[in-house]
Amino acid sequence: MAGIKALISLSFGGAIGLMFLMLGCALPVYSSYWPLFLLFFYILSPIPFCVSRRVVDDSDSASNACKELAIFLTTGIVVSAFGLPVIFARASVVKFSPHMPRTTALTDSSIAWGACALVLTGNIVIFATILGFFLVFGSNDDFSWQQW
Numbered sequence: 001m002a003g004i005k006a007l008i009s010l011s012f013g014g015a016i017g018l019m020f021l022m023l024g025c026a027l028p029v030y031s032s033y034w035p036l037f038l039l040f041f042y043i044l045s046p047i048p049f050c051v052s053r054r055v056v057d058d059s060d061s062a063s064n065a066c067k068e069l070a071i072f073l074t075t076g077i078v079v080s081a082f083g084l085p086v087i088f089a090r091a092s093v094v095k096f097s098p099h100m101p102r103t104t105a106l107t108d109s110s111i112a113w114g115a116c117a118l119v120l121t122g123n124i125v126i127f128a129t130i131l132g133f134f135l136v137f138g139s140n141d142d143f144s145w146q147q148w
Contacts, residue, residue: 006136013129020122024085030115034088038119041081042126048073049134081123089116 025033052070088110111119 003137006132010129010133010136013125013132017122017125017129020118020125024111024115024118024122027115027118030112032088032111032115034110035085035115035119038081038084038123041077041084042130045074045077045081045127046130046134048077078127081127082120085111085116085119085123089113 021035021038024030025035048070052064052066056064056066089112091110
């Protein structure tokens with residue numbers, strides 16, 4: 001029964017994280033859907049670890065190159081997921097107005113800093129949920145994610 005409670009709490013954490021992401025996108029103050037590209041990072045982040053768990057024989061306790069590569073790739077994906085909203089908030093998108101000459105452009109950031117804060121909060125919650133999933137269901141006992 002402890003596995004069911006953990007699964008329910010992890011799904012609640014994932015829902016809260018996605019709520020922060022959607023709030024950063026859909027609030028009328030922000031109304032920019034560029035941060036939804038982070039969904040790709042959420043999907044890609046557990047894949048290297050899952051592949052390395054299938055490939056590597058866990059009988060030896062020494063460090064393995066496949067595991068190290070999986071940790072490196074996962075770290076790169078997670079860092080990129082935290083960097084992308086900051087880049088969106090810092091980048092200026094050039095918008096041309098039809099009433100202005102082509103040499104004059106209005107600059108506006110892709111997302112507002114408030115949206116960036118909401119998206120980064122969602123990132124923390126989602127990646128903590130993914131980490132919690134692997135910590136709870138990563139052991140090779142009766143209730144494991146490998147059975148799915």
